[in-house]
Amino acid sequence: TLQKTIVEARETQTQCSAKVKDLQAKIADGKGHRERELKSAEEDLKRSKKKSEESRKNWKKHEQDFETLKLEIEELQKGIVTAKEQAVKLEEQITALQQRLVEVSGTTDEMTAAVTALKQQIKQHKEKMNSQSKELKAKYHQRDKLLKQNDELKLEIKKKENEITKVRNENKDGYDRISGMEQKYPWIPEDKEFFGVKNTRYDYNKEDPQEAGRKLKKLQDSKDKMSRNVNQKAMVLLEREEEQYKEVMRRKKVVEDDKKKIQAIITDLDEEKKKKLKVAWSEVDENFGSIFSTLLPGTQARLVPPDGVDFMKGLEVKVGFNGMWKESLTELSGGQRSLVALSLILAMLKYKPAPLYILDEVDAALDLSHTQNIGNMLKAHFTNSQFIIVSLKDGMFNNANVLFRTKFIDGMSGVTRTVNVANIKRAAADAASRGR
Numbered sequence: 516t517l518q519k520t521i522v523e524a525r526e527t528q529t530q531c532s533a534k535v536k537d538l539q540a541k542i543a544d545g546k547g548h549r550e551r552e553l554k555s556a557e558e559d560l561k562r563s564k565k566k567s568e569e570s571r572k573n574w575k576k577h578e579q580d581f582e583t584l585k586l587e588i589e590e591l592q593k594g595i596v597t598a599k600e601q602a603v604k605l606e607e608q609i610t611a612l613q614q615r616l617v618e619v620s621g622t623t624d625e626m627t628a629a630v631t632a633l634k635q636q637i638k639q640h641k642e643k644m645n646s647q648s649k650e651l652k653a654k655y656h657q658r659d660k661l662l663k664q665n666d667e668l669k670l671e672i673k674k675k676e677n678e679i680t681k682v683r684n685e686n687k688d689g690y691d692r693i694s695g696m697e698q699k700y701p702w703i704p705e706d707k708e709f710f711g712v713k714n715t716r717y718d719y720n721k722e723d724p725q726e727a728g729r730k731l732k733k734l735q736d737s738k739d740k741m742s743r744n745v746n747q748k749a750m751v752l753l754e755r756e757e758e759q760y761k762e763v764m765r766r767k768k769v770v771e772d773d774k775k776k777i778q779a780i781i782t783d784l785d786e787e788k789k790k791k792l793k794v795a796w797s798e799v800d801e802n803f804g805s806i807f808s809t810l811l812p813g814t815q816a817r818l819v820p821p822d823g824v825d826f827m828k829g830l831e832v833k834v835g836f837n838g839m840w841k842e843s844l845t846e847l848s849g850g851q852r853s854l855v856a857l858s859l860i861l862a863m864l865k866y867k868p869a870p871l872y873i874l875d876e877v878d879a880a881l882d883l884s885h886t887q888n889i890g891n892m893l894k895a896h897f898t899n900s901q902f903i904i905v906s907l908k909d910g911m912f913n914n915a916n917v918l919f920r921t922k923f924i925d926g927m928s929g930v931t932r933t934v935n936v937a938n939i940k941r942a943a944a945d946a947a948s949r950g951r
Contacts (some may be wrong), residue, residue: 789827792826792827793826795866796818796826796830798866799818799862799863799866800817800818800862802861802862802865802866802896803816803818803858803859804816804817805896806858806861806862806865806892806896807834807854807855809891809892809895809896810854810857810858810885810888810889810892811851811854811885811888812888813836813837814834814837815834815835815836815838815840816832816833816834816835816855816858817832817833817835818831818832818833818859819831819833832844832855832859834847834851834855850881853877853880854881854885857877861892861896861897865896868897868899870899870901871900871901871903872897872900872901872902872903873902873903873904873905874902874904874905875905876905876906877889877904877906878906878910878911879907883908883909883910884910886906886908886910886911887910887911887913887914889910889911890910890911890914894914915935916935917932917933917934917935918932918933918935919931919932920933
């Protein structure tokens with residue numbers, strides 16, 4: 516269709532060109548003829564231009580349609596290629612399925628027979644299930660009947676239990692009354708064995724209830740006469756005092772038992788305290804000697820109990836120089852005594868370490884060599900703790916990882932921070948070696 520339109524447009528263009536040439540020839544023939552046909556030629560020219568313009572528009576439109584169709588054709592060609600590839604795969608699958616069909620067809624008869632046998636088994640199982648279902652319904656019915664009987668029996672048992680409980684309570688009340696009477700009247704337990712025995716004063720068959728009532732009234736009258744001269748509350752007070760005495764003795768026994776338990780606990784705690792203190796003494800003594808020998812090389816220090824005294828009573832500090840032990844700390848110089856005190860404090864702190872310590876001019880009374888030893892000791896013995904140390908001596912500064920210096924210039928305070936990279940790297944290397 517597009518090609519046909521193009522051909523028609525070209526033919527129209529050719530015809531228009533021929534008409535233009537014809538008109539030019541007529542114009543050349545003469546002015547009169549030109550005037551006569553000028554109007555007709557102009558109209559034909561307009562129509563030709565209009566038709567040519569329409570043909571051009573149709574051409575552009577069909578050209579766009581052509582491009583669209585071209586793209587669609589390319590897509591269809593791609594689809595055809597894909598379809599061919601799928602067709603090849605489908606043919607391969609069909610071939611494989613045909614081979615599988617040939618293999619399976621040989622076992623169809625066997626499978627049919629197996630299916631028939633399975634159907635027969637299913638039928639038998641269904642019949643068996645129906646039979647068992649009927650039996651199960653009968654069992655359920657029997658179970659419901661038994662459950663109903665069981666509930667009735669439980670209800671009956673509950674009634675009997677209530678009756679038994681009632682009788683037991685009545686018996687208990689009777690026993691309580693008897694016990695109360697036996698406590699109130701001591702003669703009852705003494706003569707209890709003669710109750711109801713023939714030919715005794717408690718032979719109830721010989722006694723006349725009316726006569727017994729008269730005797731009781733007579734005895735009651737005698738009691739009333741005697742009560743005027745006898746303090747009847749004395750027995751009550753005696754019983755009350757006896758009960759209080761028994762209660763006090765019971766409490767005394769409880770207190771004594773509690774006292775024994777508390778004494779046993781105190782003994783156990785004392786033993787545990789002694790063990791803990793012995794462990795603490797051993798560890799602090801070891802750290803004390805190690806720290807002091809680091810601060811003052813060639814020396815030894817120990818914590819020992821005085822002669823003939825248990826370590827629980829106290830400990831004293833012993834210091835030695837090259838194996839020679841001093842009798843007293845007064846033989847040491849002021850700086851040495853400061854190192855002893857610092858070593859003991861740090862040894863106790865190491866037993867229960869803290870993450871951070873603050874030391875304020877602990878090297879004030881020491882010379883430069885001892886100050887340097889303090890820095891070395893802290894690095895060696897307190898690897899897992901941080902120290903904030905205030906010092907005015909360079910020997911301490913050299914061991915710091917970070918140093919803060921304060922200055923006072925022209926009435927203004929200033930702080931400068933310096934990082935000792937070498938010390939930090941050395942500390943990191945030591946930590947890594949300990950981790951290995």
